[in-house]
Amino acid sequence: MFVLISGWFGIRPNVRGGLSLLFQVFFYHILFIVLFLCIGETVSLTQILEGFYFGKPYWFVISYLILYALSPVLNAFIESSTPRIYASVLIAFFLMEFIYGWITNLAAFNSGYTTISFIGLYLLAQFVRRYSCKLLSLSAYKCFLLYILFSILPVGIFFLTGHRCNMIAYSSPFVILSSLFFFLAFNQMRISSKVINYLACSSLSIYLIHLHPLIYKHFINLMRTTYEVLGGCLYVIFVLMFAVCFGMFCVLLDKARILSWNYLCSHIVNKVLLRFNKLIDRLYSCLGF
């Protein structure tokens, strides 16, 4: 969804934007290491290093950063190609992804948890925005119904045939179509709220915090224990309330991160970037660009 939104508006990459994303990851990582050491929990060296080299849980961050770096190439293609070429590229890409990423699930696609998959989503979002008048004319209600349909369809197939359909793979056509219609449903809505904007700019923190290597094991244990103690129905109520409260907590914590980033920018980052840009200019002039 985040990639679809990025594709819809188009990424305009710069070093500061990339650093901001990296800072967001490292801020929570350092914060949780310090916090866990303070309360006397054991933190292994692997866990410490995992946050810095983006271990398994943070696959999204590194994939997104690569997309961020490649976005000028994609933007140039989007601007210069004709609708026919654009559509051909998309059809070829998704055909490959569905066969090799969803049905056979080759390593190159890794169920869609890679930059390759992100490139397809980025191009798809821009294509829909530019050329798909019919999809854009669908009402929010219809888009939402289509989202529900494409979400339920693989579950229905699972119950009828017993085939899992690689249900949560990002390379699944069901996942891609349901995400697209989910996004289009919101795109058709007309909402204007400063509170929503204030909360949304910290939404990535929910992902970063609950999947942090130190937090994740406690998160899973909490869910399992609650499920065992409360049982099905009460667990559903608990998990919904937990999601809202945890989300609010992450957003509030992220405000501290934003303040730290702004402070760092005004004191260090801006000065470093100024020198870095001069260095790059000098390097380019030496190379004759």
Added chain:
Amino acid sequence: MKRESNIEMCRIVTMLLVLLLHANYLSLGGWNMLIYKKIACRRLLRRLQSNYV
């Protein structure tokens, strides 16, 4: 670029859905699989016992 609240709302809801997915599928998925395996083992045991008798 002006931030559109509907798209921002989409981001928030998506994140909450990701959290719910991880709470249910990743946390309980493995657990439920164990239960299914347990049921399957019991059925297999019963079938073997009935064949033996």
